[in-house]
Amino acid sequence: MAGKIVKVPSLKEQVYFYLKNAIVTSELALETTYSEKWVADRLEVSRTPVREAVLQLQQENFIEVLPYKGFKVKRLSLDDVRDTFQIRLALEGFCVIHIAQNIHLPAVSKVLDALDTCLDKMSGHSGEDGVHSFVEQDARFHRHIIDYANNERLISMYNDIRYRFERITLRVLTNPGRMQGTVAEHRRIAERIGEGKAWEAYQAIQEHLHETQKIMELKSAEKR
Secondary structure, three states, X not given: OOOOOOOOOOHHHHHHHHHHHHHHOOOOOEOOOEXXXXXXXXXXXXXXXXHHHHHHHXXXXXXXXXXXXXXXXOOOOHHHHHHHHHHHHHHHHHHHHHHHXXXXXXXXXXXXXXXXXXXXXXXXXXXXHHHHHHXXXXXXXXXXXXXXXXXXXXXXXXXXXXXXXXXXXXXXOOOOOHHHHHHHHHHHHHHHHHOOOHHHHHHHHHHHHHHHHHHHHHHHHHOO
């Protein structure tokens, strides 16, 4: 009889993902110092898994540790923003070309159907109250593109920056009309892929990422 072991997230992993999501959604505010005890009490865990999670988030450049005080959420720098978009274009640009060049395969039809579903749901969440649902569908849209490559190392690289660009997306979507603009840009990407136009699909995703980066850089400049 073959058994299957289901891996249960450790306490450290649970704390880590809670804190990471709280940073992305701005539940943890900038310029506020949080103590390990505050997190431990909030999650009803000991301070050991909190300390381990905080150390990992520090190594990933999400937080700044203040000795004997706690930690603060790090503000995204212009270098963080630019680096993130360069990596995304390298990964997603390759993927849209790969999909468009294989338009005759049944697997591509499934990807296009999935992208259309995301677009329909994004259109339904384009109001201010639906920003988190919109971000979820935005993430799924890009995930479908990445997953088509079926390349574990590529997917791992994408996962490494996923929370960073979700944090960026949430900030950018506060710009008036950006949700509608995002839907239109996504639709162009899907259409160029569906037409089998590999280079035009690449240009469409490049323009989409560039527009998002431009808005984020303007927002960062306003904070100076």
